[in-house]
Amino acid sequence: MTTATSMTRALAAGDTTSAQLAAAAIDRARQPESTAVLLALTADRARYQAEAADRRRARGAARGDLDGIPIAWKDVFDIQGTVTTAGSASHLHDAPAAVDSHLVRRAHDSGLITLGKTNLSEFAFSGLGVNRYFGTPINPVAPERVPGGSSSGSAVAVARGIVPLAVGTDTSGSVRVPAAYCGIIGYRATPGRYGPNDFAPLSATLDSIGLFATTVDDIIALDRVLAPGEHDDPPRSRRFVIPAGEWTEDLTPEIAADFQAVIAEMRCAETDIRIRSIPSLDTAQKLMDSHGTIVGAEAHRLHRHRLDSTLPIEPATRRRLEDNAHTADSLAPVYAAMRALCADFAAELDGATLLCPTVRHAPPRLSELSDPAHYDNLNASTLRTTMALSYLGACGITLPIRASASRPPSGLLLSRPSGHDAELLAHAAAIGPQRRILTYP
Structure with a gap:
């Protein structure tokens, strides 16, 4: 049990x-x-x-x-x-x-x-x-x-x-x-x-x-x-979109192999899957690359007093807070574009569910984290895909995929626009039991 x-x-x-x-x-x-x-x-x-x-x-x-x-x-x-x-x-x-x-x-x-x-x-x-x-x-x-x-x-x-x-x-x-x-x-x-x-x-x-x-x-x-009372009837159609660009191209070979294997399984089952660009997703990432992230700015606003406190905080936390000391000064374009980009994201998906890897690389080894700069780079790369989708208001569910037992698991991420949770969960339920590539511990 x-x-x-x-x-x-x-x-x-x-x-x-x-x-x-x-x-x-x-x-x-x-x-x-x-x-x-x-x-x-x-x-x-x-x-x-x-x-x-x-x-x-x-x-x-x-x-x-x-x-x-x-x-x-x-x-x-x-x-x-x-x-x-x-x-x-x-x-x-x-x-x-x-x-x-x-x-x-x-x-x-x-x-x-x-x-x-x-x-x-x-x-x-x-x-x-x-x-x-x-x-x-x-x-x-x-x-x-x-x-x-x-x-x-x-x-x-x-x-x-x-x-x-x-x-x-x-x-x-x-x-x-x-x-x-x-x-x-x-x-x-x-x-x-x-x-x-x-x-x-x-x-x-x-x-x-x-x-x-x-x-x-x-x-x-x-x-x-x-969430009582928040459940609609499951969707009649199950269409999926794979975003072109870094979301499915900036992957390590192992993650790419796992993702391609599960997509092949889904296509063999005659699932409707199409690849195309999602402009709102690309724009969201460019905004954050240029101006910083909302989470960085708001975390600094909430916790900046700790930088001068005698109470203990971890070195990695201190670095992230210090790195975001001035993010709020440049973040106005990110806040300003958010609502419109969320609406664009929903329109661009047009009722489909987005499919991409949850993270673009395997979980880092603990032994890799001794260098602070490498630690921070790994943290940023780990969150790059999910952070952009959070900014677009997406609900999401990750399913485990593992094409080979000899390497760590990776995730297949299904995402839908804000408020489309019922459709998201129905799509995930339809995929999970039918795909041989999906594995559970």
């Missing part, structure tokens, strides 16, 4: 109990190989919630399909009685949260069992998933490589089988990237799909919430819990 769906079936059949599922999750979270995955293990809460779920099920009053299923939360969400660190030692002495974030409460009201809070890149401000203070979660499919970030702990918690579901945040790629690097599924919802953000922010303009699982069915099930 590694998926939420299989756990739900087992609960319904009486083959297990929520208490047993919670106990197994707690045990896996405490294993040595799970070191640095969770920053707070809420074991007592999980046991209490699991026992309550079993009592509800015994009297035929389950709250929904996911009642009694364990879940973990990125440590930017408040969970009552725990300190919200945002992955930074500078928050260690903050007061514990008095109440849960609204999304945590919504999950609890649906019967999900909160196992704890997961590790992340400091302040959610990196795509590599490295945390020097709390430790870097070990990528279970490529232990010598980074897990991806910023939602590293949430991705690893699912990839390692600690929990079947986890929640993260995605500003520039912080769900899609670690999912691709860890060989699982990561979904970035349209910003606001789950209501107003009440987690520790990075960029108010671009922050969104994302979900991790190992099957699309599990993503859809959790999305239905967290």
